[in-house]
Amino acid sequence: MDKLEELIYNSFDVVVFKKDTNGKFIIHSRPTDWLLFFLNHNSEGTYRLTQYFPYLGCFIDEAERHWKSGKIEALTSGPWVEADEKGHELALEASAIKIDGEDILLLQNLGEKYRQEVQRLQSLREGLLSQEKLENEIAKRTRHVQQQKEQIAIKLVSLTSYRDEETEAHVKRIGLYAAAMAKALGWDEQRIDDIRIAATMHDIGKIGIPDKILLKKGKLTDEEFEIMKQHTEIGANLLGDSNIPVLNMASTIALCHHERWDGQGYPHGLREKEIPVTARIVCIVDKYDALIHERVYKKAFSEDVVTKLMKEMSGRSLDPELLELFFELLPIMQRICSEVTDKVTDNRNQDPYELLEEIRLSDIA
Amino acid sequence: MIQKKICLLGSFAVGKTSLIQQHINSLFSDKYLTTVGVKIDKAVFEIDGKQLSLMIWDIAGEDDFTNIRPAYLRGLDGYIIVIDGSRNSTVHKALSIHQKVVESCGEIPVVFAINKADIKHEWEVTEEQFSQLKRTDYPVFETSAKSGQSVDSIFSNLGGQLLQHHG
Known part of the structure; x- marks a missing residue:
């Protein structure tokens, strides 16, 4: 791994794995601290990743199909959250990609990117909640007007x-x-x-x-x-x-x-x-x-x-x-x-x- | 020890994460913090002398921006569908999610939780919707992640069903 490659991986807080013939993954880049924590500081270099990250159990099948399809673009797993040794939440995402005939799996710590996505969705969902409340309030008031109309009708008829x-x-x-x-x-x-x-x-x-x-x-x-x-x-x-x-x-x-x-x-x-x-x-x-x-x-x-x-x-x-x-x-x-x-x-x-x-x-x- | 994977599913902001937090850590916060992606927790039960380890998947609620990825349901053993009693729309969403899971996983253990029982005076779930849920014959609980009402019950009920299902 050359210096430039390493700088890129560090900058994206990403770890690169190559899939071997037994379905295990061989680490290709320098392991990060967070990765070593989740791997129980196992430095063998070859891992059955689903054992350490249960979430990947749901993604690997999709990834296998993607690698077989030969498509160039990356397939992402969607984010999932793990807790690190200090109990801090760490948002990770896996990507499957085919490079030079090799099945490559990237594991990325989303960090700030995830926090921004949370903020964006938080704000959108709060907006949806407010809109829903407003619509309910309008429906409630409409019902109230309807009740009044009914009362008037009944009173009128009671004459x-x-x-x-x-x-x-x-x-x-x-x-x-x-x-x-x-x-x-x-x-x-x-x-x-x-x-x-x-x-x-x-x-x-x-x-x-x-x-x-x-x-x-x-x-x-x-x-x-x-x-x-x-x-x-x-x-x-x-x-x-x-x-x-x-x-x-x-x-x-x-x-x-x-x-x-x-x-x-x-x-x-x-x-x-x-x-x-x-x-x-x-x-x-x-x-x-x-x-x-x-x-x-x-x-x-x-x-x-x-x-x-x-x-x-x-x-x-x-x-x-x-x-x-x-x-x-x-x-x-x-x-x-x-x-x-x-x-x-x-x-x-x-x-x-x-x-x-x-x-x-x-x-x- | 028997190990099972369960999911909490439902519309956004119904209290899925809060129910898990209340069940595992006895914690509750009034502030709504949206879940993005998936969070996985673990809980161990003892039911009728049998040890059951639950891997609890807290999946981001469905809304206009997010749909549940079918891959999340892979290997699913049971699920809890959460409804916000004060939001009528969450019942429809719950039933459509339930339908989706049945189509994908078949009939597996499920529990319905009508959450936010601490503000029952604000509930908008109608009698008709209650009857509709009860007619499904699945267990339906009125829960409150805030007060803790029936929170442990939804997990233990599902745990019991899982053990029965397991044989």
């Missing part, structure tokens, strides 16, 4: 609850059933949130129906029924004409939730997919909730009876495909039904949003 038999629990369930359907349909998060709120307002137009009709116990006359039907358009007008997507959706649902798949519904006699999907969903879940619960004019039906009755409505008043999906989701609907009850919502101190949160839509596949 009608004072007048008719529909309870707060009913409207909340409608929102949750609809959101469950939307999630199963693969809608994006925003649209699922929107239908959860919008569906609760489907009957808000009842606020414009006179008490004598809305609260009438017996059957409505034809004339009274015509007035009652107006709740769809009243609701749509109340909620329409805004630039707020959730209110636009709510307006559509309010207008079309009494349309029927066979075109026999009101107010416009729309049929099949002319009826907006949001309204077709609410139509199904509203029917289910009405059938499964007691009303002044009827007793609560059992699950079996409800399923049978709804199947009879398939292709008549209800969208058959969506109804099929609804039946697939029945266990989730039953859970919503049992967990959001009038008994709980009678507690006026209860935050309505908390109730909505109690149903974890994440359970929906």
Whole structure:
């Protein structure tokens, strides 16, 4: 080894090995202090390096392939850290290179180069952490705004609850059933949130129906029924004409939730997919909730009876495909039904949003 | 003595190095110091009268700049996947790393550690994600490298699995 070569090795704090035929490595340059420490001061000159550096056990296979490939460029192992005799961390890196037909392995103490790389990655990763925190904070605040929107919607809808038999629990369930359907349909998060709120307002137009009709116990006359039907358009007008997507959706649902798949519904006699999907969903879940619960004019039906009755409505008043999906989701609907009850919502101190949160839509596949 | 190689894997800044430091030296530092490359430590266990020497590979966490080199997994006997409970994104990363290891090494002993239990009020791991992890049937521990909660348990659980696997 000439003087220049030695100066170069010293300058890069590198030790050079040549691979022998037995897979051992013969040292070709002057051993450094750190190397002698890790070699347990063994100065034989030929070493099974993986025995002293377990990390190399993972690199040697790659190195062998590299030497066989005859490629000129060096293959590096990536850095690894060892502790020296004083417990100081030493970052090493191995490189495999083919020179003059010889398999050469370089072991380098990365020193300052490693510290600079640590600093660079430290700063980048701290930046990533800050960015992640910021994004989480924005998501949290967005959720908070969404909660407020839901609270406003529930409060607004609860105005009608004072007048008719529909309870707060009913409207909340409608929102949750609809959101469950939307999630199963693969809608994006925003649209699922929107239908959860919008569906609760489907009957808000009842606020414009006179008490004598809305609260009438017996059957409505034809004339009274015509007035009652107006709740769809009243609701749509109340909620329409805004630039707020959730209110636009709510307006559509309010207008079309009494349309029927066979075109026999009101107010416009729309049929099949002319009826907006949001309204077709609410139509199904509203029917289910009405059938499964007691009303002044009827007793609560059992699950079996409800399923049978709804199947009879398939292709008549209800969208058959969506109804099929609804039946697939029945266990989730039953859970919503049992967990959001009038008994709980009678507690006026209860935050309505908390109730909505109690149903974890994440359970929906 | 039975010797095994294990790895701690996971996203960056989830506390892999801190868990090792707590387990081996009972030390913890609040300051985040990133790992670059690989650090190898050793720990010796006695489980059911059998001596087990673990070579613990602390591998730099995955992020936009670093990927786990497949060569690191060579000869791997078991691994601990670390999640930061306060960072939702680390769950997805953990599951994708787990998938990568299974594809590369097959089904070998594994433990999931949901770290930073000392700040559980800040956790963002959802119930759904918990259920998803539990459904995998792998042991899941809530750990804190800061308080030491369940730190030794993740290593001894993995050690126990390794001995069983060893026969």
